[in-house]
Amino acid sequence: MTGPNWEPRRLTAVKAELPEGVTPPGTRGRILHAALLLFAERGFHGTSIRDLARVTEINSATLYAHYAAKEDILAELIALGHVELYNGMLTALSTAGPSARDRLVALVRAQVHMHADYPLLAVVANNEMHALSPQKAAPALSLREQARQLLYGVLRDGVAAGEFAIGDQVLAGIALGSIGIRVANWFGPDQPYTRDQVADTFAEYALRIVCALPIKESS
Amino acid sequence: MTGPNWEPRRLTAVKAELPEGVTPPGTRGRILHAALLLFAERGFHGTSIRDLARVTEINSATLYAHYAAKEDILAELIALGHVELYNGMLTALSTAGPSARDRLVALVRAQVHMHADYPLLAVVANNEMHALSPQKAAPALSLREQARQLLYGVLRDGVAAGEFAIGDQVLAGIALGSIGIRVANWFGPDQPYTRDQVADTFAEYALRIVCALPIKESS
Amino acid sequence: MTGPNWEPRRLTAVKAELPEGVTPPGTRGRILHAALLLFAERGFHGTSIRDLARVTEINSATLYAHYAAKEDILAELIALGHVELYNGMLTALSTAGPSARDRLVALVRAQVHMHADYPLLAVVANNEMHALSPQKAAPALSLREQARQLLYGVLRDGVAAGEFAIGDQVLAGIALGSIGIRVANWFGPDQPYTRDQVADTFAEYALRIVCALPIKESS
Amino acid sequence: MTGPNWEPRRLTAVKAELPEGVTPPGTRGRILHAALLLFAERGFHGTSIRDLARVTEINSATLYAHYAAKEDILAELIALGHVELYNGMLTALSTAGPSARDRLVALVRAQVHMHADYPLLAVVANNEMHALSPQKAAPALSLREQARQLLYGVLRDGVAAGEFAIGDQVLAGIALGSIGIRVANWFGPDQPYTRDQVADTFAEYALRIVCALPIKESS
DNA sequence: TATGAATGAGGCTTCATTCAT
DNA sequence: GATGAATGAAGCCTCATTCAT
Numbered sequence: 001m002t003g004p005n006w007e008p009r010r011l012t013a014v015k016a017e018l019p020e021g022v023t024p025p026g027t028r029g030r031i032l033h034a035a036l037l038l039f040a041e042r043g044f045h046g047t048s049i050r051d052l053a054r055v056t057e058i059n060s061a062t063l064y065a066h067y068a069a070k071e072d073i074l075a076e077l078i079a080l081g082h083v084e085l086y087n088g089m090l091t092a093l094s095t096a097g098p099s100a101r102d103r104l105v106a107l108v109r110a111q112v113h114m115h116a117d118y119p120l121l122a123v124v125a126n127n128e129m130h131a132l133s134p135q136k137a138a139p140a141l142s143l144r145e146q147a148r149q150l151l152y153g154v155l156r157d158g159v160a161a162g163e164f165a166i167g168d169q170v171l172a173g174i175a176l177g178s179i180g181i182r183v184a185n186w187f188g189p190d191q192p193y194t195r196d197q198v199a200d201t202f203a204e205y206a207l208r209i210v211c212a213l214p215i216k217e218s219s
Numbered sequence: 220m221t222g223p224n225w226e227p228r229r230l231t232a233v234k235a236e237l238p239e240g241v242t243p244p245g246t247r248g249r250i251l252h253a254a255l256l257l258f259a260e261r262g263f264h265g266t267s268i269r270d271l272a273r274v275t276e277i278n279s280a281t282l283y284a285h286y287a288a289k290e291d292i293l294a295e296l297i298a299l300g301h302v303e304l305y306n307g308m309l310t311a312l313s314t315a316g317p318s319a320r321d322r323l324v325a326l327v328r329a330q331v332h333m334h335a336d337y338p339l340l341a342v343v344a345n346n347e348m349h350a351l352s353p354q355k356a357a358p359a360l361s362l363r364e365q366a367r368q369l370l371y372g373v374l375r376d377g378v379a380a381g382e383f384a385i386g387d388q389v390l391a392g393i394a395l396g397s398i399g400i401r402v403a404n405w406f407g408p409d410q411p412y413t414r415d416q417v418a419d420t421f422a423e424y425a426l427r428i429v430c431a432l433p434i435k436e437s438s
Numbered sequence: 439m440t441g442p443n444w445e446p447r448r449l450t451a452v453k454a455e456l457p458e459g460v461t462p463p464g465t466r467g468r469i470l471h472a473a474l475l476l477f478a479e480r481g482f483h484g485t486s487i488r489d490l491a492r493v494t495e496i497n498s499a500t501l502y503a504h505y506a507a508k509e510d511i512l513a514e515l516i517a518l519g520h521v522e523l524y525n526g527m528l529t530a531l532s533t534a535g536p537s538a539r540d541r542l543v544a545l546v547r548a549q550v551h552m553h554a555d556y557p558l559l560a561v562v563a564n565n566e567m568h569a570l571s572p573q574k575a576a577p578a579l580s581l582r583e584q585a586r587q588l589l590y591g592v593l594r595d596g597v598a599a600g601e602f603a604i605g606d607q608v609l610a611g612i613a614l615g616s617i618g619i620r621v622a623n624w625f626g627p628d629q630p631y632t633r634d635q636v637a638d639t640f641a642e643y644a645l646r647i648v649c650a651l652p653i654k655e656s657s
Numbered sequence: 658m659t660g661p662n663w664e665p666r667r668l669t670a671v672k673a674e675l676p677e678g679v680t681p682p683g684t685r686g687r688i689l690h691a692a693l694l695l696f697a698e699r700g701f702h703g704t705s706i707r708d709l710a711r712v713t714e715i716n717s718a719t720l721y722a723h724y725a726a727k728e729d730i731l732a733e734l735i736a737l738g739h740v741e742l743y744n745g746m747l748t749a750l751s752t753a754g755p756s757a758r759d760r761l762v763a764l765v766r767a768q769v770h771m772h773a774d775y776p777l778l779a780v781v782a783n784n785e786m787h788a789l790s791p792q793k794a795a796p797a798l799s800l801r802e803q804a805r806q807l808l809y810g811v812l813r814d815g816v817a818a819g820e821f822a823i824g825d826q827v828l829a830g831i832a833l834g835s836i837g838i839r840v841a842n843w844f845g846p847d848q849p850y851t852r853d854q855v856a857d858t859f860a861e862y863a864l865r866i867v868c869a870l871p872i873k874e875s876s
Numbered sequence: 877t878a879t880g881a882a883t884g885a886g887g888c889t890t891c892a893t894t895c896a897t
Numbered sequence: 898g899a900t901g902a903a904t905g906a907a908g909c910c911t912c913a914t915t916c917a918t
Binding site for chain 6: 282288
């Protein structure tokens with residue numbers, strides 16, 4: 001895996017690869033950053049410890065002064081990604097209006113924002129989970145489930161309150177999640193949209209999917 | 220990569236892994252089948268030539284009597300997947316009514332069917348492209364682009380004919396594609412839906428996204 | 439060993455690679471011919487059974503209908519080369535004058551001719567002997583020793599007859615042999631000499647080395 | 658290539674295999690030493706990386722901490738051999754008398770000495786060049802050409818000065834070189850000659866070949 | 877004769893990891 | 898912290914050879 005990779009999974013040119021405040025200081029942070037780039041581009045098994053060391057500009061043995069194993073770097077990234085998404089959703093809900101409609105919009109926008117702001121992190125978190133042992137994957141899987149419950153809670157409330165008209169809440173939730181999760185695979189600075197334009201548009205689609213009546217000032 | 224994989228990417232229990240009529244006869248077909256299972260579960264770089272040989276129940280050297288390189292097995296799978304999707308979309312269009320609405324429904328249903336019927340193939344085709352050299356990836360990328368054009372052609376026609384009301388056709392197309400592509404990641408025999416129920420529901424969502432007026436008896 | 443070899447040991451463009459009448463008929467002969475080219479260029483261990491098959495334009499398994507093992511092809515070539523040299527020397531002696539001087543000239547010329555006419559064969563016979571098992575090498579080694587004795591016999595006679603003035607017959611024999619054996623490494627159609635010009639010149643050198651008085655009509 | 662080799666190319670029992678001062682320290686030097694022995698005996702393609710590791714008494718992976726590829730070990734040996742020969746010739750010339758005769762003797766003696774002192778190195782440098790890529794072979798080929806020019810310069814001068822009487826300088830140079838280069842193939846501690854006896858004798862032959870008048874007390 | 881498929885052994889090289897310095 | 902050297906295992910692939918057809 002020394003050579004260049006062929007078809008980039010993700011545009012490497014994204015401004016901020018990791019959320020603010022979560023990057024470890026010093027060498028450990030640079031390792032994590034290199035792993036983010038490489039795991040997103042080539043996958044965990046397509047990236048060697050020496051690839052990581054080369055990008056980080058350290059000796060490969062030095063990696064082990066910061067991480068016990070290659071797997072632990074991936075685990076940290078995947079945890080980071082899931083935390084970021086879940087926290088973003090929580091924050092969005094906390095400032096959203098009380099209606100199911102407002103909360104749904106907040107959740108969709110939060111998901112879009114996370115995937116548009118940290119696409120590499122999202123790609124790694126979504127595609128490389130299978131390379132983690134069950135123990136190392138557990139925290140992320142738990143957050144993933146909690147995030148899912150946030151969405152389904154809103155759907156349930158919206159249906160109960162008569163705000164939404166959907167036959168199958170499970171399929172609706174899947175469709176909504178699918179739209180958001182794929183943002184990481186296509187959005188980038190080369191696109192003629194801002195993150196908010198995408199978020200607004202996809203929130204609108206979400207409302208249509210759940211048949212929320214476009215009362216007045218929908219985005 | 221001898222041990223079991225941790226977090227399954229895909230439920231292995233799917234009935235028909237490869238489309239009818241495309242599996243090569245004999246050992247070559249068995250190799251392709253093993254590769255489909257393993258690449259879907261562990262990824263290309265997470266699957267060794269010996270893993271493939273073990274599952275195929277042949278000597279690893281025998282692989283090279285049928286494929287020139289490990290990469291070629293992946294290339295064949297990815298080509299197969301893209302052909303299947305594109306042909307499915309073409310067939311669907313050929314039997315659909317002339318309205319943009321009917322054609323959109325046909326395309327969405329075709330995409331759902333392909334991803335529901337051959338989830339392993341879809342996962343490999345979507346997630347492992349980066350492991351192919353540009354040359355080997357080219358045919359599939361070409362088909363992918365052609366399939367995209369089918370969808371955008373329908374969207375364009377629908378907007379022009381006043382059947383659809385969407386502000387941004389590109390974002391609409393992405394959203395529609397996202398819903399369909401993710402089917403491969405969650406649908407399976409363990410789900411309480413038939414493929415047609417999913418196809419119908421997602422076609423309905425598609426119509427809502429493009430604001431097609433629910434004229435009469437839409438699904 | 440599929441790729442091209444780098445620095446050709448020998449110009450491949452030599453007219454007749456194998457002595458007349460010794461090439462086996464049919465496929466066996468074509469295999470032998472291919473082995474001659476490839477063993478000379480890349481060495482025995484640098485040439486694979488499939489390289490041989492490719493050049494011969496047969497399936498590699500077909501080789502075993504003609505030779506029991508790769509080593510046997512080499513053994514045949516090496517035997518051929520040694521027979522050719524030894525026979526050439528015998529024939530030369532049989533038509534040479536009775537003097538040691540004449541016989542020395544005949545031997546040197548014969549050695550030059552063989553190495554100039556069949557350089558590939560000579561290179562293989564000289565450089566690849568180490569790849570043969572002792573049993574398979576024995577016939578050639580025996581001929582080599584007999585050829586050596588022909589030369590040393592002439593040297594001995596010349597010294598005894600007062601025709602030659604050399605301190606150490608062994609070193610003189612080695613020097614004479616060295617000049618001849620290296621012909622295979624440099625002579626070719628690209629050289630501005632005929633085989634006879636080289637033979638004449640080197641025969642002259644030989645006479646000088648053994649201090650044969652240039653009586654009258656030396657070349 | 659695990660078993661013993663059949664017909665030894667070279668007697669392994671030579672005292673000093675590599676010139677003083679050029680062996681790298683530590684493991685790298687031991688690898689180089691092992692490669693010298695094995696490449697001389699079995700050839701580059703007849704020696705496996707595991708053979709090298711076994712003789713060096715290291716793990717085969719450790720080789721790659723010291724050399725990037727098997728080919729690089731050969732390249733270093735071949736470079737070393739050509740440097741040694743060329744330097745020996747330069748040194749010999751620098752201490753030789755000004756006459757062409759003295760300089761020719763110096764060159765021949767230097768060539769004999771190098772091939773007698775480091776026969777393994779000479780065998781590798783002469784016989785295994787074909788296994789190097791053009792790039793890796795270039796430095797040695799350049800030195801080889803420079804060494805050739807040293808000899809032809811002396812021949813030219815000797816002819817111009819009337820010291821030598823040779824019809825064709827090219828053939829004379831080839832003959833002289835042939836005698837020296839073959840020393841590596843037969844000289845060894847089992848021979849009843851010292852290196853200087855061989856050098857003196859072959860220098861004498863050289864003078865005869867170029868028809869240098871044996872003025873006074875030539876060796 | 878000829879071949880496609882098969883195989884056990886081994887080719888060169890890289891893997892993730894450890895350890896003495 | 899950092900590193901060069903070391904290692905056992907494994908990476909992909911080719912080896913010479915066999916065999917049923």
